[in-house]
Amino acid sequence: MSTITVDKQKCIGCGSCMAMYPELFKLGPDGKSEVISDDYAAHNYSKEDIVSVCPVNAISIKD
Numbered sequence: 001m002s003t004i005t006v007d008k009q010k011c012i013g014c015g016s017c018m019a020m021y022p023e024l025f026k027l028g029p030d031g032k033s034e035v036i037s038d039d040y041a042a043h044n045y046s047k048e049d050i051v052s053v054c055p056v057n058a059i060s061i062k063d
């Protein structure tokens with residue numbers, strides 16, 4: 001089981017992750033990204049693509 005983590009200290013709320021991967025991320029009440037599903041493999045997304053969508057390297061994935 002994989003774990004996707006958003007570092008809220010780094011996240012600037014740019015929205016890129018939610019726009020590209022709406023099944024995995026949503027905008028939280030604090031204006032930052034929240035993980036709603038860790039199951040990126042179910043959507044055939046690549047781990048590298050997800051991590052690299054974030055301009056401030058706030059997303060990390062552990063398998």
Ligand code: SF4
Binds near residue numbers: 016017032054058059
């Ligand atoms: S792409 Fe990065 S900075 Fe932008 S909302 Fe997602 S986690 Fe936050």
